[in-house]
Amino acid sequence: MNRWLTSLMVRYKGHAVLIDCGEGTQIAAQRAGISLKPIDKILLTHLHADHVSGLPGLLLTMGNMGRTESVSVIGPVGTERLMAAVRVIAPNLPFEIRVSELETEQELMYFLECDIEAFSVLHGVPCYGYSISLPRAGKFDPEKARTLGIPLPCWSLLQRGESVEYEGHSYTPEMVMGPPRRGLKLTYCTDSRPTPGIVAAARDADLFICEGMYGDTESLPKAEENRHMLFTEAAQIAADAGGVRELWLTHYSPSLPNPKAFLPAARAIFPNTHTVRDGRCCELKFVEE
Numbered sequence: 303m304n305r306w307l308t309s310l311m312v313r314y315k316g317h318a319v320l321i322d323c324g325e326g327t328q329i330a331a332q333r334a335g336i337s338l339k340p341i342d343k344i345l346l347t348h349l350h351a352d353h354v355s356g357l358p359g360l361l362l363t364m365g366n367m368g369r370t371e372s373v374s375v376i377g378p379v380g381t382e383r384l385m386a387a388v389r390v391i392a393p394n395l396p397f398e399i400r401v402s403e404l405e406t407e408q409e410l411m412y413f414l415e416c417d418i419e420a421f422s423v424l425h426g427v428p429c430y431g432y433s434i435s436l437p438r439a440g441k442f443d444p445e446k447a448r449t450l451g452i453p454l455p456c457w458s459l460l461q462r463g464e465s466v467e468y469e470g471h472s473y474t475p476e477m478v479m480g481p482p483r484r485g486l487k488l489t490y491c492t493d494s495r496p497t498p499g500i501v502a503a504a505r506d507a508d509l510f511i512c513e514g515m516y517g518d519t520e521s522l523p524k525a526e527e528n529r530h531m532l533f534t535e536a537a538q539i540a541a542d543a544g545g546v547r548e549l550w551l552t553h554y555s556p557s558l559p560n561p562k563a564f565l566p567a568a569r570a571i572f573p574n575t576h577t578v579r580d581g582r583c584c585e586l587k588f589v590e591e
Contacts, residue, residue, distance in 0.1 A: 305580055306330040307352045308553055310490055310511065311341070312434055315414060319343045320360075321432055321490050327356035328363045334581040339367040343413060345420070346377030347492055348429035349384055357384075358391040365395045372398040376411070376420070378428035379403050404430055407499070421503045423494035425529045431491035433503050438588060439463060440480030447478045486586045492553045495526065496535045506545035508586050512536040514551030514577070517564030521555075530555075533564045537571035549575045550582070 307324025311331065318340040320327075331338055338360060347353055364373070375385055385401050407422040419433040442461045456466040456473050466473045489504045492513040504510045515530035516522075525532055533551055540549040549572055554561050561577040568575045 305554075307356065308492060309356065311336060312488060313340070314416065314436070316340060317342050317414060319345060319413060319418070319434065321345045322347055322353040322492070323356040323360055324352050325355040328360045330580055334583070337367070338364050339369050341369075341373060342371070343374045343376065343418075345418070345430075345432050346375065346381060346384075347423075347431065347490075348378055348425060348427050349380050350427065350493070353493075354384060357388050361388065361392045361395055361399070365392075365397065369397050372400055374400045374402065376402045377404065378430060379405060380428070419503065421499050423491060423500060424497050425493045425495075429493055431489065431494070431500060431503060433487060433489040433507070435488075436486040438483045438485035439475075440482050443478050443480060450477060452478065484589060486588065488586065493530065495529050496531060496539055501539050501542050504539060504543035504546055507543065508547045509550065509584065510540050510543070510546045510548070511550045511552060511578075512539065513553035514561065514564075514568070515553060515555050515558075517554075517558055517561060517567075519567075533561075533568040533575075534571055537568040537575050540572040540575070546572070547574065550578045551575065552578055 306326035306329065308322045309324050309327040309330065310321040312319045320341050323344060328338060341364065375381060381403050382401050385399060404420050409420045411418040411420070415436060417435045417437070420430045423429050423431050442457070447457060452473050453468055456468050459466045460473060460475050460478055463475050465475065484506070487507045488509045489507040490511045491500050494500065494513065513531050514533040514536050516525050516532050519532065519534065522532060536551055537549060540546045551561065551568065565575065565577055
């Protein structure tokens, strides 16, 4: 298939989160013109080699780029043992590696203003998917602020969600902010059979990236045995979740030389489905209301 192994980078405000790090991740990033130095968190879905074997080279490259800030590596039970082995290959890095292991079916983390949800999926080993969400506050109501007599110097602070003490009076954002608006959300899931948890996690995702290991329905017994998905199963998850705007299929079987041949069946279930190749990028933007 002439493709690099699994990896996804999410960038926000000059920082980055990397999900999985298959062999060749650093080369794929360089070819796409993406710097590795800003990576603050590495989220591992599971510890199979095609999802983690690029870690030593990637960390060494980050060190050679002058990275000195700590890097967090988060993954299922066994991640500590994996990173101990990685440190043998990549010793003396100029930055600290902080390792955390996921032990429950659902865990919530934070990154800048974003929420990161890890959710357990169904594979042959402990495995997680991830949703990265950026909440969006409601609209500021200037007329209400004027009616309440809130001084102009307080407005920008209230818009940022901060409470204000000014000339003996207290003002809170709830006084002048409307209800929260739809933010941004990306959900990533690979190496799993369909589960209700994936459906719940993908709800309202602007971009849902999901494995499509097999394209034809004749491969269902193999998908069930190896705990992977068909294109149509991933599309059904997107349809059932509700509010999903776009589905990217990836992580194809090497026996699938032409993934696009199986798109019509998936699009019959979820029309905005795409098969993606290495280097595919997009910018998620708030929907104006």
